[in-house]
Amino acid sequence: MFPKRVGLIVWINDFKAARNLERIGHIHFISKRMNYCILYVNEKDMDKTMAYLQKLSFVKKVERSYRTEIKTDYSSKTVIE
Structure with missing residues (x-):
């Protein structure tokens, strides 16, 4: 019924350019500090x-x-006595 989804961790150089990843998959989270994006x-x-x-x-x-x-x-x- 629903397609099986998998998560990808994409390490990026440019935060603004990472917004373009929305056309590839579903962006779950973008970290500005660590420069990565979780994409499904x-x-x-x-x-x-x-x-x-x-x-x-x-x-x-x-x-x-x-x-x-x-x-x-x-x-x-574990049993607590």
Whole structure:
């Protein structure tokens, strides 16, 4: 029903130019201090999108976010006596 989304961390040189990333995917967060942007794109287009982002002049580096692969089910099995 809904396409599976994946997060990309895009390290940028120019904050104003990073606004152009809105046409590539959904911008979730932009850090002015650390100069990075979190961008969500469709999983099937991830490789093509990463290659395109690497070619942009204001992009330093593109990394994949592994947030979806981290276990978030926490259980406490300790017994307090």
